[in-house]
Amino acid sequence: MEFTRNEPDAVSLMTTARSFGNYDLPGALADLIDNSIKAQARNIWIACLYNVGDPKVTVLDDGYGMTQRELHAAMKPASTNPLAERSPDDLGRFGWGLKSASFSQCKRLTVITSKNGVMSGAEWDLDNVRDWSMGVLSANELKEVAPPELRQHAGTEIRWSDCDRLSDDGTIKEEDFNDRTVHARDKIALIYHRYLTGDVPKRKTLKIFFNGQEIEGFDPFYEKHDATQELEREVLKVGDGTIIIQPYVLPHYSKITLSAYERLAGEEGFLRNQGFYVYRNYRLIISGEWFRLAKFGELSQLIRIKVDIPNSLDAIWKITIDKTDVQLPAVLRYRLKQIVDGLKKRSARVYRSKGGNIDGPNAEATVWSRHAKSGEIHYSINREHPLIAALLAIDDESTKGAAVAVLDVIEQSFPVISFGDDAAKRMQEIHQTVTDPHEFRRQVEAAIPLMLHEVGGDFSLLAKMMKTAEPFSRNWKAVAEILKEKGWTDAES
Template sequence: MSEEEEIELDPEPGILIESLRDVGYSFNSAVADIIDNSITANSGNVSVFALPFGDGGFKVAIIDDGDGLDHDELLKAMRLGSSNPRLAREAGDLGRFGLGLKTASFSQCRRLTVVSRCDGDTSAFTWDLDTVVRSNKWTVIELQDVSGLFGVDELGEHGTLVLWEKVDRLTGENGAGRVDYERAISEAQDHLALVFHRFLGNEPGVPHITLRVNGRVVEPLDPFNVENPATRADSEELVCPGVRLRSYTLPHVSKYADKQEYERYGLPGGYLRNQGVYLYRAKRLIIHSTWFGLAKKTALTQLTRVRIDIDTDQDEVWKIDVKKTSAQMPEAVRKRVKQLIEVIGAPSRRVYRRRTANLTSRESYPVWNRSEKDEHVVYSINEGHPVLAAFRNELDDGQAKKFDSLMAFIGSMFPMEALVYDISNNSDNTSTEKMGSEDFADTVRTFFARMRQTSDDEEVLDIMHAVEPFKSRWSETVTALGIEER
């Protein structure tokens, strides 16, 4: 006789269903999870309506024109754990555990209704969490009349409506919370534009959908900005079966039409924060802006973004969670990406170093020299700079000695730590103080006079036109010299 006895322990419905609300969805990720189902159902159009009501409530309706579900299929879809995550999925199936519809919805609302039309028939079921808690039973409500439901008039001959009511996570219980609805909807729209950008665009091999939020078409937000001709894209690499990698270097700020466009592609938080790996599962973005602990985010690589595509059969290997918002990079991929980090960052470094090349080029007459001593990089004042040399030549021997000591003192106090910190954390807003017009004009005339001692006027002007600070203030330069440029 066996000493083991199997005892069935059913979970308490009222307790478990409340616990399922705290899986960790945000409003944005919950809406995205519902749209995953619409894409899997071959939808061409998806509409999201998220509107406050006069009673202080808030309702969200997500409507698609996909295949739809019949009565039995919809009832099965309403079951918690409606599919086995270990079973093979179709290549374009964005689902994972068969939990997303329910857990994403429960995380935001206390009443979930799904209406689906298929082959001329309409079916509808509701999960009401208050009913489950009160009865302590896994009970869904089948609706016979759906005519009064919010959003149902937008449902076509086939497709599905997912309706959230009692949206207490945004508004609080009984709508008591104060919510900036416009901001919440705007942030959700930006999130969807990024997460589904490959479906919203015209990428070959990716099914196209048109997504609207409160009637407004959502335009794709491509984090790699591939339409900008200044974006650099490396060749795609097959890292291992089911995993493909491609790195991109975004354009420098000077290559954008305006500041607004530059900031749009920087994404919330800016370029420094949003560098790193962008992980896609079946073309859907699930994680972005992380190096998975393989490298630090630095200013020199802030223009680098790496796209990694994984197939749906990689879910278990990558440990994709139910929210599809976290993953763990497998060791085989980590090793390969680690090898590529330096190569991946090189183009981004070149973009920034191109603009700072004048610091190290003799032909650019830098104020600061860069040299390497005993494996250390050393910055020192270039005492041979024409402006400094011209000033020194006007001094007597005693004054010249004091001037040299002053230059040595200033050079030794180069604020290296502060500069590295500021560039790493806020490079776009780190700059030198602009020289005043009068001081600039004096510098122009001094530089020109010094250089014409060894070169003719045309050669000096050519040099000045190519180096800073004269290059970026050329009209002021020629004005200070009293010449007209032909």
């Protein structure tokens, strides 16, 4: 057999690289940050400027930089063999990251770097890559365009220009651009939160600045909050690698502020952010995924499971080129399914514990009352509960009569048989309480006018009443926050 060289067409391959992976702006920036972390950078400065509709993006770090030879190697497509053994702290994978991430957003990629007091620069321009012609910046060009930091210290700056992929049609409004950059900043705060908070062993805390402001790491497990349940950690050996599994059950919304709840919920809400959070070398790869081990549900929405994997297990996790997706290895499915099933019961108890009582503690006004007499048990709605009493105190007799009739119908239609059957067979699945603080807020705001009338418009008495009546008493921190926000009381949570 004879062999002949069959090199790919430069324009075709480099243009195709724009579609490698599933990059968005934060994902593309993350690939560049990975390189800065590999270069032992302590500080990273990201600038995303609208530039009158011609966006410019730069990522500058104070890592150890590159020589010209190292720079040219880094600019080469597929510069690293994904099967080659890597340093344990290497966040790279295919050697395409710098190029594919950049070209997913722009047509011109420029890299300027400094090492040992010598600066180098190179550039790929997709409008001029025939015969693999990469631009090399001259000494004079470097003097003109290099940032001041690289003239004094080691480091690397990556520049994107001709950013035609920041919108669908190549143009972008300033408002849309600002929305994308805010989203990118928030995602970076999540992806690198362990680096930003000093949670990476043998590495000093990383600082990332976005358009001049330092990014604070966002912990999706809310580990420092007293009400977060940090469950038993498990260590699994897979081949030559170690996988660490750390489950958490997040606090019920009544234990945290609404602003904290909304940030934990994220743009898609708690329901879509439950499940596994997979970290590769402490960098978040994927979040809010069950890998078909469970269904997304209301009672499991507080479960988040941290999974730490080393880069030595990349092959069995099948990490994609953009590092935004993995596949759960078959060898782990059974054990992780066991862990998930146990956690769903823990999460469900957080909500069931918020349900109503029959005999309330500390003279708490309950909604339901239980009566046992002559061998018979009867449940009725407590007419002395402040909200019920306020409803029945309405001056209009026809309205009051209708309210009484409604309460009687609810009591007489209590589904005794169905409830008894479910309680005996599926107790873990029963929940009656609201799982969304916004829905609870709606209920509180609807109840306040009625109860306020009952206490003659006295907000201090209203607060005392609500503090001793379920479900408000069980969620008092959330109620107090609503009252204070409305300026109705100075009630302390």
